[in-house]
Amino acid sequence: MENGEHDIHGYDYGKAGVPSSPVTLEELQHFKISAGFTDDTERYLRMAGVVLAPQAPAIVQKWRSGIIAGIPHLARHSRAVNGDPRPGYLAATNLRFVQWIEDTCLRTYDQSWLNYQHEIALRHTSLKKNQTDGVESTPFVPLHDAVAFVAVMNQTIRPYLATQGHSEAEVEAMHAAWCASLQLQVALWLRSYATLANPTPEL
Amino acid sequence: MENGEHDIHGYDYGKAGVPSSPVTLEELQHFKISAGFTDDTERYLRMAGVVLAPQAPAIVQKWRSGIIAGIPHLARHSRAVNGDPRPGYLAATNLRFVQWIEDTCLRTYDQSWLNYQHEIALRHTSLKKNQTDGVESTPFVPLHDAVAFVAVMNQTIRPYLATQGHSEAEVEAMHAAWCASLQLQVALWLRSYATLANPTPEL
Ligand code: HEM
Ligand code: HEM
Known part of the structure; x- marks a missing residue:
């Protein structure tokens, strides 16, 4: 958080x-x-945080500009309703996305963390999306797309964990810890989306 | 499917x-x-299927008896409402769970597969749980628990992929393909749970 x-x-x-x-x-x-999240998971998340923090801007760049930008049904969520780019919106959320990588690895999962998970989830829903940056864009990100995209995030983050000379076993353990955290976060997002007016098309 | x-x-x-x-x-x-699911993913799922099929009963045993049985808030879903074991129920669903590992790796993801994903999801909900085996047990498995548990399934299946002498890169690719399929299935389950009466506590 430095x-x-x-x-x-x-x-x-x-x-x-x-x-x-x-x-x-x-x-x-x-x-x-x-989710099988233990003290060991926390320990390896801390290790991952040290490895990932300096690379976080590059990782977010890869996810957002390298992958999502090439998938129309995902890219539209960072664009204007008519499909025009909104680079200011993208850049602003990229910065918070970078910070989220650090938070995922280095924060204590206490009440503040829990509350902010909820806030992040809601910022993908019709309740809060677009408001923080005062933009007009899609009203929400369907949860199923975000959940599916976690597979891509999990797979593509692995090489970044292996850049600092850790043993294969350590890289593996850091990666497993990362994946456990993300699955935990998906479970929490479910509960956030479930608080929306029902029936919701946002799942 | 042999x-x-x-x-x-x-x-x-x-x-x-x-x-x-x-x-x-x-x-x-x-x-x-x-979910980043490509033709390559499919190819490595097939490879994984050949590796996993003979080990599938042992894998399900590990998940169900080795892990879930030791977690009261998960174990209760395969027990009577008063907490008594229901070994017949557990054994019957174990067999279908074993078959699901094969189906995940070896089936074509067509309309039949899509429909059966929905059926499996519904069998975890108040709409269909317990009916197939005519038992009385918990009315549903909360989706957030199933989703979180996917992290455990993904982590614990990896060693089984490495038992047949494949290269580290192949094991890695099979594992990534497995994880992509599971994340895809979680996304589909979301949509199945979203068809339930709302607001639902089952998420
Ligand atoms: C389909 C995949 C996804 C798309 C298209 C997407 C899109 C977006 C968009 C448009 C925003 C800006 C929200 C706003 O207007 O306030 C955003 C913010 C964010 N997203 Fe996602 N998202 C996806 C998945 C995820 C996932 C899986 C995570 C992490 C688990 C994540 C983490 C974040 C974070 C941390 C922010 C910053 C929150 C904020 O706005 O303050 N996103 N995302
Ligand atoms: C918290 C974790 C989970 C628990 C406690 C759990 C529990 C159960 C129970 C009680 C049944 C029997 C359902 C019935 O009465 O018909 C069942 C069936 C099954 N489960 Fe799960 N489940 C969990 C997660 C998962 C996940 C993540 C998957 C796969 C993605 C899965 C795949 C299956 C399959 C294939 C069956 C057989 C379906 C059938 O009954 O025909 N389960 N599970």
């Missing part, structure tokens, strides 16, 4: 205005157990 | 009574793209 998080527009981690997660800390413990 | 699928009680793949998926084949193409 890189000047307070300068990131719209990055509200730990701030008072962030609504409470629908998931309690006690439920989070169950979610962690379901 | 192991006598027709003898498996309640295994209804491709049968007329299976309801249609809420997801169209055209949408499935988009889901695949979101």
Whole structure:
């Protein structure tokens, strides 16, 4: 969290205005157990955070400009409704996405983290998307697309974990920890999307 | 599909009574793209299927008896409402779970596959759980728990992929293909759960 998080527009981690997660800390413990998330997972996430933090801008660049930009049904969510590019919107959310990589690896998964997971999820829904940056774009990202894209994030992050000379076993353990965190986050996002007006097409 | 699928009680793949998926084949193409699921993924899934098929009973044993049985909030879904074991129920669903590993790797992802994904998802919900085996148990498996548990399945299946002397790169590619398929299936399950009466606590 050393890189000047307070300068990131719209990055509200730990701030008072962030609504409470629908998931309690006690439920989070169950979610962690379901995902096989242990103290060891946390330890390897920390190791991954040190490896990934300096590379985070490049990773987000790869995901957003290298992959999503080439997939029309995903790229449109960072564009104007008529399909025109909105580079300012993309850049602003990229910065917060970079910070999220660090947060995923280096934060304690406490009430603030839980609440901010909910906030991030809601910023993909009709309740909050576009508001932080004051743009007009698609009203929401369908959750199934975000969930499917996690497979791509998990696969493409692996080489970045192997750049700092760790043993194959350590890279493997860091990667497993990353994947466990992302699956945990997907489970939490489900609960956030489930708070929307129903029936919702956003799943 | 060589192991006598027709003898498996309640295994209804491709049968007329299976309801249609809420997801169209055209949408499935988009889901695949979101998950980075390519022809290569399919090729490595086939390779994985050959490796995993003979080990599938042991894998399911590990997941169900080795891991889930030790987690009370998951184990209860295969037990009576009062917590008594229901070994017959567990054994019957284990057989179908084994077959699912093969289907995941070796089936063509066509309309029948799509429909059966929906059926499997619904068998975790209040709409269909317990009916196939005529048991009384929990009314549903919360989707967030199943989704979180995918992290455990993905991590624990890796060693089984490495037992047949494939190169590290091949094992890696088979594993990535497996993970992409599971993330695709999670995305489909979301859509199945979203067809339930709302608001649903099952997410
Ligand atoms: C289909 C895949 C995805 C697309 C198209 C997508 C698109 C977007 C868009 C358009 C925003 C800006 C939201 C706003 O207007 O406030 C955003 C923000 C963000 N996304 Fe995603 N997203 C996807 C998946 C994910 C996933 C899987 C994660 C992490 C698990 C993620 C993490 C974030 C983060 C951290 C932000 C910044 C939140 C904020 O706006 O403050 N996204 N995403
Ligand atoms: C929290 C984790 C999970 C639990 C506790 C769980 C529990 C169960 C239970 C109780 C059944 C029997 C359903 C019935 O009464 O008909 C079942 C069936 C099955 N489950 Fe799961 N499940 C979990 C996750 C998953 C996941 C992630 C997958 C695959 C992606 C999966 C695949 C299957 C299959 C293929 C069957 C057989 C379907 C059938 O009953 O015909 N399960 N599971």
